[in-house]
Amino acid sequence: MDTTVTQLGVVVTAALRAAGYKESTIGQYLKTIRLLEDFIDARGGIYTSALGAEFAALTTSPRTGRFSAQRRFAYSRAVNVCDSYLRTGEVDLSPRQRGGGGRQPEADAFTMLNAMWEADMSGRGLAPATREAYGRITRSYLGYLEDCGISCLDDATPATVPGFFASLLDHGWAPSSLFWQVANFRPFVKFTGRGDLVDAIGLVGARRSHTIIPVLSDDDAQRLVTACASADTVSRRDAAITLLALMTGLRACDIINLRLTDIDWRAQTISLVQQKTSNPVTLPLPGLLVNPLADYLLTQRPDSNDDHVFLRSLAPHTQLADHASVYRITAETFRKAGITDVKAGTRFLRHNAASRLLRASVPLPTIAAVLGHASQESTNVYMSVDQQRLLDCVLPVPAGARP
Structure with a gap:
């Protein structure tokens, strides 16, 4: 295997084009690879993972003398694809998980x-x-x-x-x-x-906090649904993901892992085994979700052998990477709908789904089944969202205690 950076650049470029990357993105890779080539040539001309790590560590901008997040991203991205080729003979373009799993012990x-x-x-x-x-x-x-x-x-x-x-x-x-x-x-x-x-x-003295969970107002919920109904405002993928979280309360991990075979279009249901609890659950496919989801699958979903429902819009067209991907999508959808005063992650949307079910007088065991809770006790926290019923529980002040 030729381990010169020139040959590695040829292999990486071919893999990027085969995966459908934009030429502008390929150009950014090539720009970094040329810098990597100069770095390796000054050290013997043969690429190794150790030299790649040295190159990736050059995170200080020579222009400003300060740390450059863009340089770290570009350099580490180029080194990762080169290293994957050295290890396996193939260029691994799969998205990297954020966070890196935390610090590793050394002893x-x-x-x-x-x-x-x-x-x-x-x-x-x-x-x-x-x-x-x-x-x-x-x-x-x-x-x-x-x-x-x-x-x-x-x-x-x-x-x-x-x-x-x-x-x-x-x-x-x-x-x-x-x-x-x-x-x-x-x-x-x-x-x-x-x-x-x-x-x-x-x-340690750690205590669990029991906060009253915020939910969307009726006006904000309507603005969100209206924005998701407009293809000019929100992409069909992002609208489908947001509505799915809003109306079913699915966790981000289950939205990411949802597969094409999990959708029964005739029965208008979604069936899956939840990742967190391993419990099977079948949910109705909400009417508001059908059109954006169908439009996405028929007209906007990239051609891919990956059978996950929701794919990355940029190459490589694989399933979404992690929870942060879903958060960015829902947060951007909320922004486009003009709702900027909440943190619009799937946890918030699960709370909203629970609130909607509770206000409809759905029994707690049913809500627990819909949300996929392993225990009904986990659902009791959502009782705090129904402020009107909480007020109904307040006892009047005894007459003798009044001033």
Whole structure:
């Protein structure tokens, strides 16, 4: 295999054109590859992953002398495709997941422990999103121990647990998020068999916050539906995704993984197995969603062998990468509808769907089934959205207590 940057550039360019990338995007790749070629030529002329990493680390702009996010993106993108070709003989153009999975432990004992924990979670069939949440906080804790000079869990004292969560606050985490991080961390320490570390979790003092969940006003909901009905305002893909989240309450992961065979057009239903709970669910296909979804599939969906319903609009035409992709789509749809005072993610839209069902006097067990909750207890939080019924529960002030 020729490992000169010139040959790598030829291979990468061919792969980009075969995948349907725009010539302007290919031109940006080639511009970076030419810079990579100059860098490698000054170091012997043969590309290696180590030299690629050195090149990708050149994130300081020579013009401004400051960090350049654009340079980091362009350089790392070019290096990633070159590295994939060296590893497999094929250019991997699949979108990279955001976040990178968090910090990885370096000590041998922690690396092995983390691998054992990952294998245990996989063996128990935990959902990918759950494994990622558990794994990320675990790796963060192991990294914290390394920063404290600890390279083996046997040397970790119970004090490291509250110390670790205090460090999260020092790095900008919101106190309200600690409850969920503690919940994600507890299974790992139970897995280690360290009862003293499990007991130390109680010292963190994390409390779950119970906020009243906001919902769309009737006027905002109408503006959103009107914007989604207009192909000139919102693309058919973005309209279908937004309406699907708004009217069914599907999680972002389930919207991303929705496949063409999950839609029964005759019965007007969507059937899928939810990623988080592994529960099967069948939902009616709302009438407002039928037209934009059908228009997208028939006229705007890119030609692709990928059978996921919603694909990237830019090459490579594969399924959406992650939750952030859906958030950007729904947030942009809200902006085009003139609704700018809410964070329009799928969590907010799930709350709105629950509110709509509750106001229609749908029983909580039915709402739990529609939202795909493993337990009806998870649905009780949505009772806070029905302000009118909450007011009906308020008792009058006794006459004797009035001034």
